[in-house]
Amino acid sequence: MRFFGAVLAIGLMGCGADETTPTLVAAGGLTTVDEASSHAFTLPAPNLDEEGLDLHLSGDIAFEAQFVTGPAEINPGLGPLFNNNSCNACHLRNGRGVPTVGGAALRSHMLVRVSLADGEIDPMAGGTAHPDYGFQIQDHANYGVEPEAKLEIIWEEVKGTYADGVEYSLRKPNLVLRKPDGSVVENTLTSLRQAPPVFGLGLLEEVPESLLMELADPDDKNNDGISGRPNQVWSKSLSKIVMGRFGWKSNQPDLYQQSASAYVGDMGVGSPGYPDANGDVEIEKEIVESAAFYARSLAVPSSRLSSARGRKLFKSAGCDACHTPVLSTGASKWEFLADQEFAPYTDLLLHDMGEGLADGRPDYEATGSEWRTSPLWGIGLTQTVAPGATYLHDGRARTIAEAILWHGGEGEASSTKFKEFSAADRTELLAFVNSL
């Protein structure tokens, strides 16, 4: 895997070798804000112009809008089947959710993707649709309508030991899908997903494809054990296969398609080109555009101070081989995103993460054990934004340490090094990740 140049521009502050600025590259480039409270993911990019800010604020309203069963004076269109009734009901304060499922009183922040192992693959969906459920289970429904299935998670604790003898315990979700009659859904590929944070996505959307291709090394020609590659997915707007960027398996090409798919898939709210289960279109294209623009124009919280040692450990464990510290944008039709360096700590590429994390459900080019490198920016604010929020695609990791320990496959060497670190070094490394 080739490294993107000038990645670790560390600025020593000159008052003791132990303390550095986070990097010389601000987390979100010119869209960075200095906010370390629960509002850290909710602020507009500070470099938006007046028109951009107006669009952002209307997107904010769209993102918070709670849909209800139609006909209704405000926000009709929920259902007939859905997972939740507003964007921010899962993306809590624009961050992660908590892995609770089932029960109407607390709508879950999670959903289950499904498909069949065999059958003709839909080239515009990247898998074989389940004849009853399509590609997603909606576990809620309008009153009087039967939800598709109920989710049940049975957590299984998996014990382990660090090299220094300290014990830890990881938990793994075992998902049970029950039909309304109580029987278990069988012969179905499933993948439990939690909502990811939605800030900074405009910058990620604007990273030139050529830069990501430079980072890719599908055949591991440099023999570092890391073989990142982009997903190749269907673009509805371009009617062709393009590079995937968003979603846990990078199966969405752009923020508009991501947003429109979420409106209809997660809330049953149809938009032009994305009708709901009844064939209805309930919101205009402009609403989807404003919600997509909201995510595109949210500020990125700045990183905080950490020790130089933590950063060195991050590098020495090879974390930065996939969690690429710095990316850049090129020219953009969005002036506030153009020509910037920023520090998301992702390469946006798919990597084999081993059997432990595998969902066994291919999605376009992504195999059942491949996942897109998740950005690490703002990760240290996760608990401030939503106490109890969890990490990884299915929310299994209760802490960042657990998330690291789950890394297998191409990430195995790094998690092994983490296990071999002294307790003090583990603390330093975690402090560094928490400073992002």
Added chain:
Amino acid sequence: MNRTLIALTVLLSATACGDDNTQVTSQQFDDVEVIQGYVDNVMVPKYDLHAQNASALSVAVDAFIAEPTQVRLEAAQEAWRAARAPWELSETSLFGPVDVHGYDPALDSWPLNLVDLNTVLGESGELSQADFEALDVSLKGFHAVELLLFGPDGTRDVTSLSARELSYLSLAAKDIAKVAGLLSTSWTGGDAPYATVFRTAGEQGNTTYPSRFSAAQEITTGMAGILDEVANGKIADPYNERDQTLVESPFSFNSKLDFANNVRGAKTAYLGDFELAQKDGRGLSDWVAERDSALDTRIQAEFDTAIAAIEAIPAPFRDSILDDASRPKIKAAIDAINVVKDSVESDLQPMLRGE
């Protein structure tokens, strides 16, 4: 939703030396008493009062159902307003457990899912606790109880509620009391009371609030956020659109009180006091006054002006937005709230940063 924020601050706060990884500079906010006072004198008593008043609402509703008289209906309506008040006062600080456990949507889902709610209420037969619990939260909470107690047009007739509606009302009020109790307990009880997380801001090992400054940022960004939401959302949206469907708490004509209580909530956050529970402690206001007493005086006066401007809007708000004689007063209220918001963002927050 701050309109004015400072970019590129990575380099700003990195002035401390030493190996303790903190960002504290000599001028930056670092006042333990203010942060602990915010928990002890504002957050905990506010949620405690909310839980008490929500229980009282449930009692008043059941008393009305037992004997449906006009007097008891009005008592239940007053109890609804009393339970609503601490919630609106607390919207300046919607951080911590209120979101993650779903307490906010359980209490304050808006708009109501009226189609589904009317279907449920229109069905025959008894409504069991289990039936109620299976319903989505968008059919419950303050606004469901408000609709049943006040009627869709604010003129509820004592005899107009069906047996099923009455049992729904009872269950919905009990549900509010239950959720309000859980919310209060999430700050003070259990294995990890959130009061402790916030009180220990800046202490070794607290990664949620690694500095007292970050805790102060929590308070002040919350203040700016609710002021912005009231001025430029809750009031401005129906005003600009001349659209009554966008008005908050329309059944009870409680909108003005909701708005004023949102602003009062931000003021309590600033003062570190909570008058309704006779709490008076050291707050951000005191910290500011020690550095710039004129600024503190000005911010307090701006709060009072904003609250008075909301109160000066002719009631009910949902009619005033369509009334040309009343509209200038609405505009004046929007402007007055924005004045405080700007002071929080342009004066208070920079001072906390040590600028």
